[in-house]
Amino acid sequence: MRIQKLTKETKQNLLEDLLKRSPNSYGEYEASVQAILDKVKEEKDRAVFAFTKQFDQADIDATNILVSEEEIEEAYGKVDASLLEVVRRALQNIKDYHAKQKINSWFDSRPDGTILGQKVTPLQRVGVYVPGGKAAYPSSVLMNVMPAKVAGVDEIIMTTPPGKDGKVNPTTLVAAKEAGVDKVYKAGGAQAIAALAYGTESIPKVDKIVGPGNIYVALAKKAVYGHVSIDSIAGPSEILVLADETANPRFVAADLLSQAEHDELASAILVTTSEKLAQEVSLEVDNFLKELSRAEIIEKSLDNYGYILVAETMEDAIDAANEIASEHLEIQTAAPFEVMTKIRNAGAIFIGEYASEPLGDYFAGPNHILPTNGTAKFFSPLSVDDFIKKSSIISYSKEALFKVHNDIETFAKAERLTAHANSVHVRFENEEA
Amino acid sequence: MRIQKLTKETKQNLLEDLLKRSPNSYGEYEASVQAILDKVKEEKDRAVFAFTKQFDQADIDATNILVSEEEIEEAYGKVDASLLEVVRRALQNIKDYHAKQKINSWFDSRPDGTILGQKVTPLQRVGVYVPGGKAAYPSSVLMNVMPAKVAGVDEIIMTTPPGKDGKVNPTTLVAAKEAGVDKVYKAGGAQAIAALAYGTESIPKVDKIVGPGNIYVALAKKAVYGHVSIDSIAGPSEILVLADETANPRFVAADLLSQAEHDELASAILVTTSEKLAQEVSLEVDNFLKELSRAEIIEKSLDNYGYILVAETMEDAIDAANEIASEHLEIQTAAPFEVMTKIRNAGAIFIGEYASEPLGDYFAGPNHILPTNGTAKFFSPLSVDDFIKKSSIISYSKEALFKVHNDIETFAKAERLTAHANSVHVRFENEEA
Numbered sequence: 090m091r092i093q094k095l096t097k098e099t100k101q102n103l104l105e106d107l108l109k110r111s112p113n114s115y116g117e118y119e120a121s122v123q124a125i126l127d128k129v130k131e132e133k134d135r136a137v138f139a140f141t142k143q144f145d146q147a148d149i150d151a152t153n154i155l156v157s158e159e160e161i162e163e164a165y166g167k168v169d170a171s172l173l174e175v176v177r178r179a180l181q182n183i184k185d186y187h188a189k190q191k192i193n194s195w196f197d198s199r200p201d202g203t204i205l206g207q208k209v210t211p212l213q214r215v216g217v218y219v220p221g222g223k224a225a226y227p228s229s230v231l232m233n234v235m236p237a238k239v240a241g242v243d244e245i246i247m248t249t250p251p252g253k254d255g256k257v258n259p260t261t262l263v264a265a266k267e268a269g270v271d272k273v274y275k276a277g278g279a280q281a282i283a284a285l286a287y288g289t290e291s292i293p294k295v296d297k298i299v300g301p302g303n304i305y306v307a308l309a310k311k312a313v314y315g316h317v318s319i320d321s322i323a324g325p326s327e328i329l330v331l332a333d334e335t336a337n338p339r340f341v342a343a344d345l346l347s348q349a350e351h352d353e354l355a356s357a358i359l360v361t362t363s364e365k366l367a368q369e370v371s372l373e374v375d376n377f378l379k380e381l382s383r384a385e386i387i388e389k390s391l392d393n394y395g396y397i398l399v400a401e402t403m404e405d406a407i408d409a410a411n412e413i414a415s416e417h418l419e420i421q422t423a424a425p426f427e428v429m430t431k432i433r434n435a436g437a438i439f440i441g442e443y444a445s446e447p448l449g450d451y452f453a454g455p456n457h458i459l460p461t462n463g464t465a466k467f468f469s470p471l472s473v474d475d476f477i478k479k480s481s482i483i484s485y486s487k488e489a490l491f492k493v494h495n496d497i498e499t500f501a502k503a504e505r506l507t508a509h510a511n512s513v514h515v516r517f518e519n520e521e522a
Numbered sequence: 523m524r525i526q527k528l529t530k531e532t533k534q535n536l537l538e539d540l541l542k543r544s545p546n547s548y549g550e551y552e553a554s555v556q557a558i559l560d561k562v563k564e565e566k567d568r569a570v571f572a573f574t575k576q577f578d579q580a581d582i583d584a585t586n587i588l589v590s591e592e593e594i595e596e597a598y599g600k601v602d603a604s605l606l607e608v609v610r611r612a613l614q615n616i617k618d619y620h621a622k623q624k625i626n627s628w629f630d631s632r633p634d635g636t637i638l639g640q641k642v643t644p645l646q647r648v649g650v651y652v653p654g655g656k657a658a659y660p661s662s663v664l665m666n667v668m669p670a671k672v673a674g675v676d677e678i679i680m681t682t683p684p685g686k687d688g689k690v691n692p693t694t695l696v697a698a699k700e701a702g703v704d705k706v707y708k709a710g711g712a713q714a715i716a717a718l719a720y721g722t723e724s725i726p727k728v729d730k731i732v733g734p735g736n737i738y739v740a741l742a743k744k745a746v747y748g749h750v751s752i753d754s755i756a757g758p759s760e761i762l763v764l765a766d767e768t769a770n771p772r773f774v775a776a777d778l779l780s781q782a783e784h785d786e787l788a789s790a791i792l793v794t795t796s797e798k799l800a801q802e803v804s805l806e807v808d809n810f811l812k813e814l815s816r817a818e819i820i821e822k823s824l825d826n827y828g829y830i831l832v833a834e835t836m837e838d839a840i841d842a843a844n845e846i847a848s849e850h851l852e853i854q855t856a857a858p859f860e861v862m863t864k865i866r867n868a869g870a871i872f873i874g875e876y877a878s879e880p881l882g883d884y885f886a887g888p889n890h891i892l893p894t895n896g897t898a899k900f901f902s903p904l905s906v907d908d909f910i911k912k913s914s915i916i917s918y919s920k921e922a923l924f925k926v927h928n929d930i931e932t933f934a935k936a937e938r939l940t941a942h943a944n945s946v947h948v949r950f951e952n953e954e955a
Contacts, residue, residue: 110750135803141546172936175929186638189630197622204873205619205887210866212900226937260936296900315755317546318900322748344946352943418913425917432913433643440637440917443949447942451933452926454638454700455914467729467751468646469912479902480851480865481888484873484882495886496608500884502741503605503693504659507815508783509880512776 090345090371090391095360095400100409104357104395104463107413110325110354110394111462122279122308129283134290140280145221147251149275154291155229156257156273164259167171172260173486176227179452181266183231186454187239188320202486211241212318213477214293216285217270218300218310219261221250227264228450232457233300234268238389240476245270246295248285250277253282278302282309286317297476320475321468324461325394326355327488328437329415330372331406331428334363336421337442339490341366342373344446349390350383356394358413360406367397414465417446436465491517523778523804523824528793528833533842536791537896539813540846543758543787543827543897555712555741562716567723573713576652580684582708587724588705589690594699597692605693609660609700612885616664619887621801623906635919640912644674645751647726648909649718650703651733651743652694654683654710660697661883665890665904666733673909678703679728681718683710711735716741730909744895753908754901757894758787758827761879762848762868763837764861765803767796770875771852774799775806777814777852777879782823783816786872789827791846793839800830840864850879871899924950 091101128136134151141149163386165173196206215237217232230247237245247270249257257275265273274292276284288294297318298310309320318375327346331339345357361367374391378384400406410418414434422428425440432438436459437449450457454477460468494513501509526532561569567584598606629639642755648670652663653804663680666757670678682690690708696737698706707725709717714725715735721727730751731743743752761781763774778790794800807824811817833839840861843851847867855861860874869892870882883890893901934942 102777119872161948169936171931175932175936178926178929179933185616190630190640192625195622202765203886207623207888208862212596213866219768228933242677277542306550315897318897325937339948340577340945341947343941347939347945348702350570350939353726377941377944381944382938387941396540409646429641429915432641435913437914437916438641440915442918443918443923445923445945445949447930447934447939447945448926449914450942451918452930453916454635455640457918459914460911464748465911465913467911470914472912474630474907478893478898478900479905480868480898481870481892481903482862482873483870483877483882483886485876485886487876489880490881493611494880496611497880498611499608501880503602504661505657505815506780506783506880508810508820509774509883510777511810511814512773512780512878512880515772515776516878 090395090397092367092371092397092399095398095405095409099398100412104412106394107356107462111129118304118308122305122313125279126283126309126312129280129289129457130287135283135290137276137280137289139192140278141251141276142279145250145274146253147255149251149255151291154253154275156262156275160256161262164262167259168263173263176231179228180231180235180267181355182454183450184239187236187277187473196482198468201489201492203489204482206482207487208408208482209477209479211477212296213242214244214295215242216245216295216298217245217247218281218298218301218302218306219247219249221252221258225258225260227260228263228457229301230269232266234265234270236456236473237476241474242316242476246293246470247496248271248281248292249273251275252298279305279309282306282313299471317329318346320458320471321460322462323458325356327416327461328419329358329360329410329413329417330419330421331410332359332361332363332366334366334404334421335423336361336366338366338369339373339447340442341421342370342377345370345395346374346377346387347446348380348417349387350394351391353386353393355390357391357416358395359397360400360409361397362400362403362406364399367399370399400467403428410435414463416459416461417449419444419446432466436460436470523807523828523830524830525804525830526830528838528842532847537845539827540789540895551737551741555738555745556691558712558741559716559745562722563720569637570709570713570717570725573711574684574709577684578683580708581688582684582688582690584724586688587696587708588851589708594695597695599945600692601696606696609697611665612661613664613668613700615885616668617672619917620669620906629915631877632926636920636922637915639915641915642910644676644755645729645908646675647677647728648675648677649728649731650680651714651731651735652680652682653738654685654691655737657887658691658693660693661778661890662734663694663697664701667698667703667905669889669904670909671702673906675909679726680706681709681714682706683714684708695731711744712738715739715746719746732904733930737746753891753904754893754897759784759788760789760849760894761852762791762793762843762844762846762850763800765792765794765796765854765951766836766856767799768856769794769799771799771802772806773875774854774877775803775810778803778828779807779810779814779820780827781850781880782820783814786819786822786826788823791828791848792830793833793842794830795833795836795839797905800832804830808955827932836861843868847896849892849894849898850882852877852879867899869893869903
C-alpha cells in the first residue's frame, strides 16, 4: 500500500480522491427508470409481471408473486443448519441492541392546564428491498428488517427478484422469516420500487422503502422519495484505522483488507503515528493478499483508494479521521477510549484490538447500514428512529391561553397574518368586547 | 364551504385533490439552478457577488457581505419594543420544549468486557436560509434556529438576500440575534445555497442547510443533498379539524381560516360527526370572511382545497384524519384526549378548544416546521434530532470475541467474504494453529 506523510496536502488529495466515488449523473438511466415507474403506477400488477418477464425471465403472476409457506419451508431445507444457528444468535444481538434505541412518547403537564408533548408512532407498513443474484447477503436482510421490527412497524414486506425458475434465494427467504418479515414478493428492480411506492393489486403501498440495490433501484427510490420515505443511498464501503505503535500490524492489515474486498470502489485507510507500523502493515497486507480469494478486487481498491498516512501526532491523526468521516473507524491505540471521546464523525467506531470490523458487520448488534463518503458528518446508522415518526402535542386550558393571547395576536399581526390573530382573539371576544 | 358526506368516494377525491398540490416537474428551472450552483462552486465569492447584483440589485462584496454589529444594533432600533418582548417569551418556550427532545449518548457494558453504545454528536456547522422580501417571518427564524441551538451545534450561520440598499430586514436580524445565530450573510437564492454547500472565501461550508425558500432555493437544496444534509421541502399549509356536536362553530371556523390565509394552495378541512356543526361552521366562515384582510387568498384556497365532511361516526372521522395525515390536526370533541390516542398520522396535534393552531405557530414551544401533504405518515416535525447524528460504538474484549469468532467466520464465509472471515480468524491464529 502507498505510504505517505499526513500533511494538509496529502489529506486534501485523499479527500478529493474519495469524493470521486460519488455517483455522477446517471441521466442515461433516469428516463428508463421513470418509464418503468409510470407504467407500474398506471398498469399495476400487469406491468410488474411484464417487467419481471423482461428483466428476470421469470413467469410471475398473481397466483405466485407472493412467496408461499411451502416455498419458505423448502428454503429451510436448503440452508445449512449451522448457518441458521449463527443467524439466530446474530438476530438476538441485533434485536437487543436496537431495543435500546427505542424512544417513548412524552407529555409535560403544567399547573395552568398546559400539556405539551411528543407522540411517537411507528410507521404502518415498510418495504424492504433485497437484491437478487447468486450471492445472498442474509446479514443485510437482518440489518434492514430488525430496526423496523423493534420500532413496532405493523407490517414489513419484502420484495426480491426471482430467478428464471421463479424461485427466491433460500438464504434470503430464511433470513426474512427469522427476522419476522410478514410477506415476501417476487419482484425486483425499479418495478418493485414502483409497486411498493404506489401499490398494485398484489403488492400493497408502503410508507417507507429501505434496502440496497443496483443503479435502477437507487434511481427509482430517489424518484419516489417524498411520495414515500426512503433510506439513504449507500456508497462504497470504507474503513479507517487509527493506530499507534502499540497496534498489532497483522490485525490492522487484516481489517483494512476486510473492507477492500467489497468492491473496487471500497476504501481502506490507515492513519498512524508510527512509521514502523506503517511499514509492517504494508508488508502484512502483501502477505495476506497471497491467500485471499478476492485478491483481484482488493488489489484494485487498494491501488485506487488505499492509503497509509503517517501523522506527526495523534491529534493530527484524529483531526484527519474527523475530516474523512469514515463509515467504519477502528481505534487501535494504547488508550482507545481516550481517542474515541475525540471522534466527532464516523458511522461506527470500533474500539480496541479485538473489535474487528466484521464483528460489527455480522454479529455484535449495532446496525451495519452506515453513512458513507463523508456523510457521517451529518447522517447516522440505520436505526429504530428511521421507522418511527413524531407528532407534537399541544393542549392549553382557557386560563393558559388567556395569559398569552395578546402575545400571540401581536406576533401574528407583525407577520401580517390577521386570520391567525383572529383565531386566538375569537376565543376571548366576549370577555373583552 | 362545500359540505359533503364522508364516504369512501369523497375521501378518495379529497386525497387526490390534495396530492395535486405536490410540486410537478420543475425541469425548466433545474438547468438554471444547476448553472448557478456550478458557477459558485468554481468562482466562489466572485459568483455570489455577481448573482447578488443580478438578482437582488445590491452591491455586496467581501467587505459588507457579513452583517456587522452596527447593522444589528441599527435593526434593534427599528423593531417595536413590544414585539421584541413577545419574541423573547416565545423563544423561551421554544427552547424549553426542544430541550426535552435532547437524547444522550449511551453505553452498555457486559461482564465479559463487551461495550456497545451509541454516541450522539451535534452537527458542527449549520446554515439557515431566510427568504427576503417585504414580509419578515421572525417566527420561522426562531423555529429553524432553536433546535440547532439546543442540539449544541457549534456554529449557526444564516443567509438572507439583501434589499437594493444592501440592508437586511431588521425583524429578521433581531430574531436571528435573539435566537443566537453566530453570523448573518447577505446572500439569497440558489447562490446562497451553493455558498453554504461548497463554501466560499466569505461564507463557510456547512453540514446541513435548513429553512424555507422559493423554487430556486428548493431546487438548489435538492441538488446539493447528499453533499450536505437538508431539511425536507415544505409544501402548502394544512389544517384538519376533528369536531363533534360539542365544538364551538366560531372557534372551528376561525381556525380553518387561519391556515386558509397562508396561500391559495393551503388546505382547510373539517371532519365532523355533526351535520348541525357543519352548517354553522360554514356560516361562520362566511361571517369572518367579511372582516379578514386576506379574504381574497382565503376564498381561493377554500374553493380549491377547503372541505367540510360529515362522518357517520367518530371512528370514521378519525380514520379519515389518519389517511389525510394533516400538517396540523385540531381535536375539538367532548373527549379530545381519547381521540388523540387513536391518531397515528399528523404533524402537530392540538387538543381541546383552547389549543388553536396559531398558538403552535408562534408561542407554545413545539416546532411549527411540520410535514405536509400526507408526509406525516413517515416524516416528523423539525426537531433537535435533525441537528445531531449518531455513531455506533463497539468494543469487545479478547475473551468476548473468542466466544463468537467461529460464528462470525461462518457468517462471513456464507456470504463469500473471506477477508472478513480472516480479520476475525487472525486474532486467534496462534491459539488454534
